Amino acid sequence: MNNMIYNPSEIETKWRKWWEEKGTYKFNKNSNKPKFYNLVMFSYPSGNKLHIGHWYNYGPADTFARYKRLKGFNVFEPMGFDAFGLPAENYAIKHGIHPAISTRNNIEYMEKQLKAIGAMYDWDYEIDTSDPKYYKWTQWVFLKMYEMGLAYQKEAPVNWCPHCQTVLANEQVTADGECERCGTKVIKRNLKQWFFKITDYADRLLEGLERINWPEKTKIMQRNWIGRSEGAMIEFPVKDKDLKLTVFTTRPDTIFGVTYCVVAPEHSIVSKLTTDAQRNEVEKYINKTLTENEIERQSTEHEKTGVFTGSYAINPVNGEEIPIWISDYVIASYGTGMVMAVPAHDTRDFAFAKKFNLPIKIVIQPENVTIDSKSMSDAYTEPGIMINSGDFNGISSIDFKKRIVDYFEEKGIGKRHINYRLRDWLISRQRYWGAPIPIVHCPKCGTVPVPVDDLPVKLPENVDFNPKGKSPLASVPEFMNVKCPKCGGDAERDPDTMDTFVCSSWYYLRYPDPHIDDYPFNKEMVDKLLPVDQYIGGAEHATMHLLYARFVTKMLYDAGEIQFDEPFTNLFHQGTITRNGAKMSKSRGNVVNPDEFVEKYGSDTFRMYMMFMGSYEEGGDWDDKGINGIHRFLSRIYRLYKTYYFTEGKTKEESKSLKKRLHYTIKSVETDTERFSFNTSIARMMEFVNDAYDYVKKEINTEFLQNTLDKFLIVLSPYAPHLAEELWHFTGKESSIFDEEWPKYDEDILKEEKISLAVQINGKLRTTVEIDINSNESDVKELILKNERVLHYTTGKTIKKFIYIKGKIANIVVV
RNA sequence: GCGAAAGUGGCGGAACUGGCAGACGCGCUGGAUUUAGGAUCCAGUGGGGUUACCCAUGGGGGUUCAAGUCCCCCCUUUCGCACCA
Numbered sequence A: 001m002n003n004m005i006y007n008p009s010e011i012e013t014k015w016r017k018w019w020e021e022k023g024t025y026k027f028n029k030n031s032n033k034p035k036f037y038n039l040v041m042f043s044y045p046s047g048n049k050l051h052i053g054h055w056y057n058y059g060p061a062d063t064f065a066r067y068k069r070l071k072g073f074n075v076f077e078p079m080g081f082d083a084f085g086l087p088a089e090n091y092a093i094k095h096g097i098h099p100a101i102s103t104r105n106n107i108e109y110m111e112k113q114l115k116a117i118g119a120m121y122d123w124d125y126e127i128d129t130s131d132p133k134y135y136k137w138t139q140w141v142f143l144k145m146y147e148m149g150l151a152y153q154k155e156a157p158v159n160w161c162p163h164c165q166t167v168l169a170n171e172q173v174t175a176d177g178e179c180e181r182c183g184t185k186v187i188k189r190n191l192k193q194w195f196f197k198i199t200d201y202a203d204r205l206l207e208g209l210e211r212i213n214w215p216e217k218t219k220i221m222q223r224n225w226i227g228r229s230e231g232a233m234i235e236f237p238v239k240d241k242d243l244k245l246t247v248f249t250t251r252p253d254t255i256f257g258v259t260y261c262v263v264a265p266e267h268s269i270v271s272k273l274t275t276d277a278q279r280n281e282v283e284k285y286i287n288k289t290l291t292e293n294e295i296e297r298q299s300t301e302h303e304k305t306g307v308f309t310g311s312y313a314i315n316p317v318n319g320e321e322i323p324i325w326i327s328d329y330v331i332a333s334y335g336t337g338m339v340m341a342v343p344a345h346d347t348r349d350f351a352f353a354k355k356f357n358l359p360i361k362i363v364i365q366p367e368n369v370t371i372d373s374k375s376m377s378d379a380y381t382e383p384g385i386m387i388n389s390g391d392f393n394g395i396s397s398i399d400f401k402k403r404i405v406d407y408f409e410e411k412g413i414g415k416r417h418i419n420y421r422l423r424d425w426l427i428s429r430q431r432y433w434g435a436p437i438p439i440v441h442c443p444k445c446g447t448v449p450v451p452v453d454d455l456p457v458k459l460p461e462n463v464d465f466n467p468k469g470k471s472p473l474a475s476v477p478e479f480m481n482v483k484c485p486k487c488g489g490d491a492e493r494d495p496d497t498m499d500t501f502v503c504s505s506w507y508y509l510r511y512p513d514p515h516i517d518d519y520p521f522n523k524e525m526v527d528k529l530l531p532v533d534q535y536i537g538g539a540e541h542a543t544m545h546l547l548y549a550r551f552v553t554k555m556l557y558d559a560g561e562i563q564f565d566e567p568f569t570n571l572f573h574q575g576t577i578t579r580n581g582a583k584m585s586k587s588r589g590n591v592v593n594p595d596e597f598v599e600k601y602g603s604d605t606f607r608m609y610m611m612f613m614g615s616y617e618e619g620g621d622w623d624d625k626g627i628n629g630i631h632r633f634l635s636r637i638y639r640l641y642k643t644y645y646f647t648e649g650k651t652k653e654e655s656k657s658l659k660k661r662l663h664y665t666i667k668s669v670e671t672d673t674e675r676f677s678f679n680t681s682i683a684r685m686m687e688f689v690n691d692a693y694d695y696v697k698k699e700i701n702t703e704f705l706q707n708t709l710d711k712f713l714i715v716l717s718p719y720a721p722h723l724a725e726e727l728w729h730f731t732g733k734e735s736s737i738f739d740e741e742w743p744k745y746d747e748d749i750l751k752e753e754k755i756s757l758a759v760q761i762n763g764k765l766r767t768t769v770e771i772d773i774n775s776n777e778s779d780v781k782e783l784i785l786k787n788e789r790v791l792h793y794t795t796g797k798t799i800k801k802f803i804y805i806k807g808k809i810a811n812i813v814v815v
Numbered sequence B: 001g002c003g004a005a006a007g008u009g010g011c012g013g014a015a016c017u018g019g020c021a022g023a024c025g026c027g028c029u030g031g032a033u034u035u036a037g038g039a040u041c042c043a044g045u046g047g048g049g050u051u052a053c054c055c056a057u058g059g060g061g062g063u064u065c066a067a068g069u070c071c072c073c074c075c076u077u078u079c080g081c082a083c084c085a
Helices: A008-024 A054-068 A086-095 A097-118 A132-148 A198-213 A215-226 A252-256 A275-291 A294-298 A347-356 A398-409 A522-529 A545-557 A595-602 A603-611 A626-644 A656-674 A678-697 A702-716 A723-728 A777-786 A788-796
Strands: A034-040 A074-076 A151-161 A164-167 A187-196 A227-239 A244-250 A258-264 A308-313 A321-326 A337-341 A414-419 A440-443 A446-449 A482-484 A488-493 A534-536 A577-580 A619-622 A755-760 A764-772 A799-805 A807-814
Touching: A008 A723, A034 A054, A034 A321, A034 A522, A054 A074, A054 A398, A054 A534, A054 A577, A054 A603, A054 A656, A074 A577, A086 A097, A097 A187, A097 A595, A097 A603, A132 A151, A198 A215, A198 A522, A198 A545, A215 A545, A215 A755, A227 A398, A244 A258, A244 A337, A252 A398, A275 A308, A275 A321, A275 A440, A337 A347, A398 A414, A595 A603, A595 A626, A603 A626, A603 A678, A603 A723, A626 A678, A626 A702, A626 A723, A656 A678, A656 A702, A678 A702, A702 A723, A755 A788, A764 A777, A777 A788, A777 A799, A777 A807, A788 A807
Parallel strands: A034 A074, A034 A534, A258 A321, A577 A619, A755 A807
Antiparallel strands: A151 A164, A151 A187, A227 A244, A227 A308, A227 A414, A258 A337, A308 A321, A440 A446, A440 A488, A482 A488, A755 A764, A799 A807
């Protein structure tokens, strides 16, 4: 056996075993080093096992954690499984394997794969959200919500997937109106569901974004998702009827320009508004919109449709009678489900008015041009001067906007209002594989929460989970029939389970003490370890998991359970790895199977190649041959140590250039690792190794070389943990390299005395000159003007200008 | 349609607050070593041109001594949002 050949599989199993035996990665609760909670988004135990996306999340994140450890932090890096959810249940329906079993099997397999990454996970802190010991406390979170008045039941139109036979959250419906999981067209259906009142926290969810270091992109998405808009609620009495239309508008300044009102077709007020003459047509229209799917209906390109109800509303500011229409361009679930229409100043109303020949009344004139309602081709939505607006003519629309709401409030017509696009969080799922909702429905007492002492409400195992349009649990009498906790009479459990996003909304609190049995989390440990210092995971969770987790944290903060209200101080989204420029997918047949490459090259090479491919933020394109480069690099390191570390040197002289290279490498890898620029970090290490080979070919100072290589090995270790540990021990050390300290670089060594200065003539590089960094401008100028190459360009010409930027560049302008 | 990010060799990608474009790697070419293959090592590698030259960071303008980087217009791609009143 040639020991000059880098054999990763041998090395890697050896050191993983050693680390486990020595407890290298056991988290020390009592350490007095500063804490660092490094968290990755836990994984869903699917039959597809760990894919490259997982690796790309976990490998580099572990490198970061190891780096932090070497920098002197007490790093907490846990791992677990988000084990409830639809796919396991769908799998069960198809193959007849109980979700509990398939989940268990998948977890076991994935644990093995996760261990192969060689990350510093301390498995004593593992979480499985489908474990009754865990979901007991997910139910506790529900009860907290209930106690805080933030959980309520409501009959509401919900997204229904006919294939999965379940309700979906808005976020689980794709832009095309399809089920995120199975691609079936989603329809609307009315059901009584549990909601969490996230809308109560809208403003605080916005405010908190100012205090956290998250990607701007993600913050913008959350802000848009919350969609705060300021405006007014205005009441329009209905002519000859004891009814009022309440509309929300952000443009109260256009109130005099209202020429009709529109109500969403599914709004309950519609039947009351419809006159006998119009009833037939209105009902036809409503039926038509109900069968249309959401995308067609909500598309901007969608031709405006609508029907007159026969009723008229009265504009409260001028008493004008205006027709009330119904149209599907008004969304029932936003605002009040009805709007005042100002075609002159709103593009959508304009299109509608044009189509149905409704009047257009201009109330705002731009300052420099005059617009006319007959000739205008689009609505005018900018500010201007008020006209046709009674006593308010002549003032600017911006001032008017501020004043009109006060006027409304004085007259009792309307009031200031802030509206949000954010909807309450629908958490009921009519599925089996989730945490049961801890509520009992009692004919006498109504909805009664299950007392905390009776938790968990255990998910029964013997259940027929084939879809039948209602929750599988509803057909399990042993589960359903229960005594009311309040009156002791016969009652029924809630048959629904919770959205898995509830499970993942608080898991980071559980990690620090996942086995605690009398409380969801260990308060002392949570105070010590939270908030999470670095959270790393996919951008696809921007408006779901990441918003829910923030909400739950704020709720628990208000409940006095925790002392911080933002869970993740720093957030980073890793990019996506493509292959041949395309997203990996089974249908394209371009999926990289990590196991295959890990087996061939080892996990150090695999992890490092992923980090080298491109920027961590943007991802990169996988190349089957590209991985060779990293494999060669690690082999080169292996041979370097094996061949030269113990070579008898013949000189006492140190190499200034290699020393400088080392310090430059330490500094670069440090700053690049801090900013997740792993690819450049690796490039710097490659440069070091190239220089080290140049050095060992010359006369060696053994002590100097050993010193240099020891330090480099520590720098390498977060990136190639197994190899670094192997070589560390090869050089004679007994303890783990991960118990070392990150080497310090010396700024003085990095300072250059002599530099090669670029010399440009008319902005074009013509030559370089060696100068002393400290030489003054006149000396540099004198030297440059004497230079042969420079003379070639300057003789016979006039030097108009000489520019010297110290230590950077010189530019001579000649004519 | 709105919002955000990005467009650099054959390929993946570097380039900090404007200052030597193409670091590092893949691939390729030539050479050394080897029975051969592989591995390794050395040299070269943006394009053009007969050697001290010209052209090049999606396209077109501009600012500047100097632009991949700043400003304006346009094109393309990716990702969010999508009649939110």
